[in-house]
Amino acid sequence: MRIGFIGLGNMGGGMAACLARAGHDVRAFDLAADALAAAVQAGCTAAASAAEATWQSAAVITMLPAGRHVRAVYDDAILGHAGPDAVLIDCSTIDVATARAVGSDAAARGVLAVDAPVSGGVAAPAAGTLAFMVGGPDAAFAQAQPVLAAMGRAVLHAGGAGMGQAAKIANNLLLGASMVATAEAFTLAMKLGLDAQTFFDIASQASGQCWSMTSYCPVPGPVPAAPSNRDYAGGFASALMLKDLKLAIAAAHDAGASVPMGAAAAALYQAFANMGGGDRDFSAVIKLLDGSWQQ
Ligand code: NAD
Numbered sequence: 001m002r003i004g005f006i007g008l009g010n011m012g013g014g015m016a017a018c019l020a021r022a023g024h025d026v027r028a029f030d031l032a033a034d035a036l037a038a039a040v041q042a043g044c045t046a047a048a049s050a051a052e053a054t055w056q057s058a059a060v061i062t063m064l065p066a067g068r069h070v071r072a073v074y075d076d077a078i079l080g081h082a083g084p085d086a087v088l089i090d091c092s093t094i095d096v097a098t099a100r101a102v103g104s105d106a107a108a109r110g111v112l113a114v115d116a117p118v119s120g121g122v123a124a125p126a127a128g129t130l131a132f133m134v135g136g137p138d139a140a141f142a143q144a145q146p147v148l149a150a151m152g153r154a155v156l157h158a159g160g161a162g163m164g165q166a167a168k169i170a171n172n173l174l175l176g177a178s179m180v181a182t183a184e185a186f187t188l189a190m191k192l193g194l195d196a197q198t199f200f201d202i203a204s205q206a207s208g209q210c211w212s213m214t215s216y217c218p219v220p221g222p223v224p225a226a227p228s229n230r231d232y233a234g235g236f237a238s239a240l241m242l243k244d245l246k247l248a249i250a251a252a253h254d255a256g257a258s259v260p261m262g263a264a265a266a267a268l269y270q271a272f273a274n275m276g277g278g279d280r281d282f283s284a285v286i287k288l289l290d291g292s293w294q295q
Helices: 012-021 033-041 050-054 067-078 096-108 138-149 163-191 196-203 238-255 260-274 282-289
Strands: 002-006 025-029 059-062 087-090 112-115 130-135 152-159
Touching (some): 012 025, 012 033, 025 033, 163 260, 163 282, 238 260, 260 282
Parallel strands (some): 130 152
Antiparallel strands (some): 112 130
């Protein structure tokens, strides 16, 4: 299948390479020449513009930083150049309002479109562990599903346009707040004299059990694969968690939802970013709480 791929950064580069490995004819475009060169090295064909990547492609995927980039690329290149049988797939994490607007603009032109943000970090495309949360009409989901399935392990239909983004930011609000609470609990337990492994063994069998502890423990030791064992390098950057929390808070404001725990988590991640921790894994917020953070 001919697939246009626009935005070949940390995530998009790996995802486009996945599609090329699966035998698709990937027409790739990025404003950054080095990102484009890496995609060509991975088996994609360079397109001269986003419009050229879109032209005659059966699916057009975008993986861009934020809503304003998606809006601009859709307006300048995609909506005017996509064929009537194409499916448009935006995998970026963006605000719900822009995702809905882009979906309805595509629908007005008779083109199928979905928002399909991903869960999983930069290693996930190569490992085949990406999960997609998809918003859009049934017909668009059906057409996007096999394309997304070639890049990950799970493709879940969340509802109509924008619902993929809604699922993603609500999940990450829960994750951010639960990581802060997990980090607080370990800080308290250890300051009271409990050994970290002992507290882990007890709490992971008790009612405090949660993913942030049992799969991603912010204290080194109990979960060997967690970034805490590698000085919080790699993983899911605190700056990206802050971005998702801000999206969740803005969406909550629009929807009239009360999210005080998410707001508290966002304030802590903002403080951590201001102190130079933005590029560390989001579990490193424990170093802000226990006072051991040094840049
Ligand atoms: P990135 O900054 O590494 O990549 C974005 C790419 O888009 C860059 O290469 C940039 O040159 C390109 N770009 C920007 N404007 C463009 C335009 N007009 N035309 C063509 N290319 C353009 O970002 P990333 O880490 O790959 O993240 C992409 C999206 O995925 C973001 O929305 C992010 O929130 C989300 N996400 C990231 C991760 C992660 O771990 N990095 C995980 C899940 C979701």
